Amino acid sequence: MPEQQTTVQNEAIDLDAEFRESNVQEVLDQLDRELVGLAPVKTRIREIAALLLVDRLRRRLELSSETPTLHMCFTGNPGTGKTTVAMRMADILHRLGYVRQGHLVAVTRDDLVGQYIGHTAPKTKEVLKKAMGGVLFIDEAYYLYRPENERDYGQEAIEILLQVMENQRDDLVVILAGYKSKMERFFQSNPGMRSRIAHHIDFPDYTEDELLAIARLMLAQMNYRFSPEAEEVFREYVRRRMRMPHFANARSVRNALDRARLRQANRLFAARGRALTREDLMTIRPEDILASRVFTEGAPDGGAEEEMAAPAG
Amino acid sequence: MMTNYGNRITQGQFSFLPDLTDEQITAQIKYALQQGWAVNVEFTDDPHPRNTYWEMWGLPMFDLKDPAGILYEINECRKAYPNHYIRVTAYDSTRGWETPRMSFIVNRPKEEPGFGLVRTETNDRHIVYTVRPYATEKPENERYG
Numbered sequence: 471m472p473e474q475q476t477t478v479q480n481e482a483i484d485l486d487a488e489f490r491e492s493n494v495q496e497v498l499d500q501l502d503r504e505l506v507g508l509a510p511v512k513t514r515i516r517e518i519a520a521l522l523l524v525d526r527l528r529r530r531l532e533l534s535s536e537t538p539t540l541h542m543c544f545t546g547n548p549g550t551g552k553t554t555v556a557m558r559m560a561d562i563l564h565r566l567g568y569v570r571q572g573h574l575v576a577v578t579r580d581d582l583v584g585q586y587i588g589h590t591a592p593k594t595k596e597v598l599k600k601a602m603g604g605v606l607f608i609d610e611a612y613y614l615y616r617p618e619n620e621r622d623y624g625q626e627a628i629e630i631l632l633q634v635m636e637n638q639r640d641d642l643v644v645i646l647a648g649y650k651s652k653m654e655r656f657f658q659s660n661p662g663m664r665s666r667i668a669h670h671i672d673f674p675d676y677t678e679d680e681l682l683a684i685a686r687l688m689l690a691q692m693n694y695r696f697s698p699e700a701e702e703v704f705r706e707y708v709r710r711r712m713r714m715p716h717f718a719n720a721r722s723v724r725n726a727l728d729r730a731r732l733r734q735a736n737r738l739f740a741a742r743g744r745a746l747t748r749e750d751l752m753t754i755r756p757e758d759i760l761a762s763r764v765f766t767e768g769a770p771d772g773g774a775e776e777e778m779a780a781p782a783g
Numbered sequence: 784m785m786t787n788y789g790n791r792i793t794q795g796q797f798s799f800l801p802d803l804t805d806e807q808i809t810a811q812i813k814y815a816l817q818q819g820w821a822v823n824v825e826f827t828d829d830p831h832p833r834n835t836y837w838e839m840w841g842l843p844m845f846d847l848k849d850p851a852g853i854l855y856e857i858n859e860c861r862k863a864y865p866n867h868y869i870r871v872t873a874y875d876s877t878r879g880w881e882t883p884r885m886s887f888i889v890n891r892p893k894e895e896p897g898f899g900l901v902r903t904e905t906n907d908r909h910i911v912y913t914v915r916p917y918a919t920e921k922p923e924n925e926r927y928g
C-alpha cells in the first residue's frame with residue numbers, strides 16, 4: 471500500500487491534459503463566439519471551470535475536500551442573456567463531471583407552488599426529481615416569495631428547495647435568475663437562500679456596439695444580412711431605442727429584427743413582377759428599418775405588446 | 784421451501800442474489816431511464832406470489848433523467864415502511880409492450896417466516912395444494928415485527 475501511495479504522490483500532475491480531455495475549451499470558445507460582451511460572466515464561468523478541474527485532479531490524488539457548492543444566482547436586466555448562459559452552464563458542468571446528465575429544467579413559480587394546502591410539496595419535489603443530475607433554472611425566483619400574503623404557499627416551496635440545495639448538492643445545481651433589485655429584496659427576506667448560493671453573477675447591460683454585434687450574429691443565424699447603409703441606420707435605431715422605456719437589450723434587438731424581416735418581405739412582395747435574386751432575399755435594406763415607429767414617432771414599436779413582453783425574464 | 788435459504792421470497796429480478804446495494808439499484812434504474820421507461824416504487828406486506836398489485840408509493844415518475852430522484856423516493860419509502868417489501872418497477876409504454884419491463888425488490892422485512900403448504904382433501908381423495916404465507920395470519924401492517 472505505501473508503495474502505491476508514493477507513486478500517486480510523485481505522479482506528475484498534468485493539468486493541461488486534463489483540460490484538453492474535458493473539452494471545456496470547446497464550450498468556452500463557443501461561449502466567446504456566440505455571446506457578445508458579458509465579460510464578468512465569462513470570467514466567472516472560467517473561474518468555475520478552473521475550480522472544478524483542479525478539484526477533479528485533487529480528488530484523483532486523494533486530497534479530499536467537500537464538493538464545492540455551485541448554486542448560482544443570475545441577476546440582470548431583461549434580455550441580457552441569463553437563460554442562454556444557464557443553458558451553457560448545464561453543458562459546462564456536465565463536461566466537468568459535476569452534474570451527471572447535464573440537462574436543464576427551466577421552471578417558474580407556477581411549476582413549484584401549488585394551489586391548495588398539501589399541493590406544493592409534491593409539486594416542488596417532482597420538479598426537483600426531474601432536475602436531478604442536471605441544472606434547475608428558476609426564472610424570476612423572487613415571485614416564489616410573496617410577503618403581502620402570509621398564507622402564500624411559496625414559502626413552503628422555498629423551504630423544500632433549501633433542504634435539497636443543502637443535502638443533495640451532488641445531485642443538482644440550482645440557478646436562480648431575476649432582476650437585480652427584486653432579487654435583492656428576495657434575499658433580504660430569505661437569508662437562508664442567500665447563504666446557500668455561492669455565486670452571484672451580475673449580467674451587465676449591453677453597449678451600443680455590442681447590441682449591433684448581437685444583431686449581426688442573429689441575422690447571420692437566420693441567413694440574412696444588413697446592407698452597408700442599413701447597418702448605419704440600425705446603429706441609429708439602437709441608439710434611439712436604448713433611451714426609450716421598456717428597453718430589453720438583446721430581446722429588443724431580436725424583436726426589431728423580426729419586424730424588419732416583416733417589412734422586407736412586404737417590400738419584396740410589393741415589388742413583385744421584378745425577378746428576385748438570392749441577394750434580394752437575404753438583404754435587409756435601410757427602408758426596412760426606417761419605417762419603424764422609433765424613427766417616425768419616437769416611440770417603441772409594438773407599444774403595449776412590448777411592455778407585456780418586457781418583464782418576462 | 785427449505786431449498787430457499789432464509790425463506791427469502793423470490794419475486795422479480797435478482798431475487799436469488801444477495802440484496803442489491805444502493806449503488807447497484809442506481810445502476811439498474813439508470814438502465815431503465817435510458818430505455819425511456821417510467822419507474823415506480825411500490826410496497827406491500829403480503830408476500831403471496833399471486834399478490835401482483837402492490838401499494839404505490841406516490842405516482843410513477845415520468846420524465847426523470849437521473850436515478851437520484853428515484854433513489855430518494857425509495858429511501859423515503861424505506862423510512863416509512865422499514866419492514867415491508869418494497870420493489871421498483873419500470874413500465875414500458877411502447878405500443879405492443881405496455882407492461883412492466885423490470886421489477887425487483889429493494890427492501891425486505893428483517894425476518895421472513897416463509898410459506899406453509901396447505902393440503903385440502905376434496906372428493907375422491909383428491910388433494911388440492913395451496914401456499915399460505917405465515918405472515919398473513921396477522922392483520923395488515925402488523926405482519927413483520
